[in-house]
Amino acid sequence: MRITIRPGDTLWYYSQLFGIPLPLLLDSNPSLNPNVITAGSEVQIPGFISVGYTIKSGDSFWKLANERSISIDAILLLNPAVNPNQLQPGQTIGLPERVTSRIIEGKVNYNSSRFQEDLLALAEIYPFIKTEQIGESVMGKPLTELRIGRGDRVIHFNASFHANEWITTPVLMTFINDYALALTNGEAIRGVQTLPLYNFNTLSAVPLVNPDGVDLVLNGPPQSVRDEVIELNNGSMNFDGWKANIRGVDLNNQYPANWEIEQARKPQVPGPRDFPGEAPLTEPEAIAMAELTGSRQFDQVYALHTQGEEFYWGYLGYEPPVSAELAEVFERVSGYQSIRYIDSHAGFRDWFIYIYRRPGFTFELGSGVNPLPITQFDKIYQDMLGVFLVALYRR
Template identity: 40%
Template sequence: MRVLRLGTKGTDVMEIQALLRKIGYDPGPIDGIFGPQTQQAVMQFQRDNGLTPDGIIGPNTYRVLEPLLLGYATYEIRPGDTMYNLARRYYSSVLKIVTANPTVNPYNLQIGQQILIPYGIDVVDTNIDYTYEIMERDIQGLKARYPFLEVGIAGKSVLGKNLYYIRLGNGPNQVFYNGAHHALEWITSPLLMKFIENFAKAYMEERNIRGYDVRDIWDQSSIYIMPMVNPDGVDLVLNGLQRGNPFYEDLIRWNRGSLDFSEVWQANIRGVDLNHNYDALWQLSKEAEPLYGVYGPGPTRYSGPYPESEPESRAVADFTRRRNFRLVLAYHSQGEVIYWNFQNLAPPVARTIGELFSRVSGYTLDEAYGIASYAGYKDWFIQEYRRPGYTIEVGSGRNPLPIEQFDQIYNDNEELLLLAAVV
């Protein structure tokens, strides 16, 4: 992590600001700008933790902050320790500690034994720009807290970032949710990550969510979630173009000479629109490109040189081929609409399910037309498997949607995400 000080700007500053607020300090607005109020909050944190109060987040301060960012501490058992006392000391609970340490006997702690202690704070922040690095750390934190989660890697992006998936449940009914095919639509990644956290927490606590029996869903279904299909594009949008990027000159040319990718870039790092890169009337998508002023790699709608030319779309398709998904959800933004059909190939039950999704979310059920109806993931899934597949367009306004919309988006979609696993 880079050194953060007065005047520093970026998504990493925003992440620290969100953490400081979460643990009881006031950094001012969570805006990614390391201003005087953030500096004062850092200094108070440093004083409270025996650090030099210089208001700079360097290696020593970051070392203390990192366990809080992950959401858990590694602790070595000492004489007199009990689960109850440790839970009080770390603002945690006995249940959280026992869950995170399934091989440890809580009634027979051994001196020198190392355990994980989750803090009494959530892992996934929903008030920040959600980068790949933040997501990766959150996945590590969730896996530590909830070791019953299955975490895997479906493939890698062009720049070698992991395409993570998380599995909830171990039942025979397999479903698949994915987010952030499009770079500007990164808000779909924290949506899916927060759902994972809330589902895992409810499973641990043996409680329902919105009347749904989470333990029953766990036994009946396997929910596979890939929260960020396009990590290179998301980081380009949120962190800007970095000098070391191997496509640096190309990206500027593809972006018509501009260094600003924050409001236009939907594609992956090679300028291919991943949701036009699947083999579902791909040729029609290709033929339609000139109608939209697309003549090669660029911010949006370029379908690539051939279907699944990109490692990201190929990984998603291969991941699908290796499993027996009854239903898939591809999350996008914006419009508050659910697209459910492709070339009239969806089975009759798909519309019935779509109407249920519409009812619980308040979103409109519709069909896509024109170039938007070709070569997308849900199009390919419906074509190949003749099973229900949906594109869910969350939020309203203009991409990228402001993070201030997150709470409404999550509220609209939580029951839909639960229902899709049992319907």
């Protein structure tokens, strides 16, 4: 919600008026100098929207404010051109309304179009969430990172490296929505106060690493590459088994962490799954994630996959001791099985541990056959909620 600054107003006053923590207000308006704000400038108030209202006979700002438990001054700020003493029936004004429920619906087929719509909605209501395009997919779809927080400790989550594991994207987006909702409403999540997490951490998320592949699974082949993709899929129009990007390269087999081992034992040609490419980091999606990691220097990474209700956290002994401590807590809060080592190389998490010697985790959400049915969404989200919180809470 946008309001216009009046002479004498301060961001601190707006923080008190709307009940929004000052750090969120400052981060929602990075171009404003909080010590010298200029009358006539625009301020974004996170966690609020303006709702149109038609004046009825007998209405007054006092009456409307009292009915909605909001301040008269909040209504005045939103309607600077309206004379509150001369309201006319039929006149339209804006009323500030606090957002108190999710705007993201996770229990749907969550393709790249839905993701982009939700990104815009989140950025509008929660402008302290920063979005940045980090690259493009093979077909030119944007790869987007979201960042939340002002801390030096950078914790990264990603989802949908694999196309038919797309349910991981709405799971991650739902947590981001719930986190922002709790921050702007001063609420705890499972007893954990969120503002200290915001001040201590920066949460980085790339919720849709493989948009072309996800759209292929959910929507079928795009006309521009229809014949090529069907041929890679052995002539089938059923893409439920497709994990790769649109070129038939498995993005989670693309990283230079003993890539040669995977190259020797995995398929030698592009296809629905497991082909590691002709060399490491040939695909734009994998390159974008590697470059982002180098730029942000993540303290921890969490890759969301499906399925198996287990998680992996070691790689050839390169993982630091704190990984074992975290794994013990994650096992307890999620109910998932902790597995230190698996016979796997060239994955994003493998590479992160191998190069940076920092904690990295791969979570296999849910159980069954990919793509998992959306009916598992609620259970998966509740299983993972403790993991999200512990990742941000544990030092």
